[in-house]
Amino acid sequence: MSRVEDKLKQMGLSLPPAPTPGGNYIPAVRTGNLVFLSGVTPRRPDGTPFAGKLGKDLTVDEGYEAARICCLNLLANLKQEIGDLDKVTHIVKLLGMVNADPDFTQPPAVVNGCSDLLVELYGDRGRHARSAVGLATLPGGVAVEIEMIAEVSG
Amino acid sequence: MSRVEDKLKQMGLSLPPAPTPGGNYIPAVRTGNLVFLSGVTPRRPDGTPFAGKLGKDLTVDEGYEAARICCLNLLANLKQEIGDLDKVTHIVKLLGMVNADPDFTQPPAVVNGCSDLLVELYGDRGRHARSAVGLATLPGGVAVEIEMIAEVSG
């Protein structure tokens, strides 16, 4: 088991099955040492989509939790692509897209749910560039969608 | 004629003239083996902007058609940059941005209009990572804007 997955286990977390794409695309494409990961969306523990708009239906804490679930989905897709999560040399970039009411002003506090977990798992290699912004709507009305670029070795 | 353009012809399609940028930017920048393509927007066959909001003014089928037109514009820009569309080794990533009402939940079904055509034209090399999301508004009020990253050789 990779060190990163071991750390997840110690935190009481585990990788979900890699999510099935909801359209004609694939979860990840590697080019050179970069892996471009498709945007992922969160599900609740009961398997239903984690839907709702920030600033209207959901609290920042709920959005944070949704972003944390997105992180696990990104890592599941990344493992499927590269085989071993310890091959990550750097998390390069996130685009965190929050389903938000036009008056909601805290997309960064939501997307931290993903960023915090990446830094907990990877330490300095997990520190990434990022944009965290508010979208009009997302697939299935989910709370957050996050895409990622990772640098890998081997 | 490239194999990809030949395939387009067999499908009854052809590349439009590369669209003129609507601002101080260029259609594509190549760095190493990656080409980063600017977001493109669709026009209707009569040359007017393909405008309207999904979930309000346009059906999913109309949005799908708009995304397909975006795909042709992306390929026109890509050909202008690399000279020959057969030099593409992989379509890496799309960001599909749909002009959407806050209650619209099907951005992926719209962006499939671009993804389906890429896969028809390039086969496995056309299978890409993607995010498909709902924006508050787009330039000129168009239905869809799509940007792309392609890996090329030579």
Added chain:
Amino acid sequence: MSRVEDKLKQMGLSLPPAPTPGGNYIPAVRTGNLVFLSGVTPRRPDGTPFAGKLGKDLTVDEGYEAARICCLNLLANLKQEIGDLDKVTHIVKLLGMVNADPDFTQPPAVVNGCSDLLVELYGDRGRHARSAVGLATLPGGVAVEIEMIAEVSG
């Protein structure tokens, strides 16, 4: 002093201090010859956030000014990462995200505030690919957020 900073000075401009990230992320990550820069937001000369929605609270000229301020913040972050702004071999790509009312149709005219300055400073090396789109909302309700990819040497 680098040629680019000298040019800024001649224009009566200067680099601000690199902005403090408003979340758990870092301003830039370099991978190979590419630097991925986090989205930045603008402040007014008095230090308060440059807030407001295009098409509702702010004119296109005000949005243009906000985008120009974003450009200076991006360059401040880039200098912090690479040490010398003359090491830039090409500005590759911008994603310009405008806080916009659903009826606003001119995101490109706003994002030109950043693009124009890049081209003034870098000439042909500053000509970049770009998407300029309208978001539902942004961090702190600011007018514009812009992220950038730059190609660098050395």
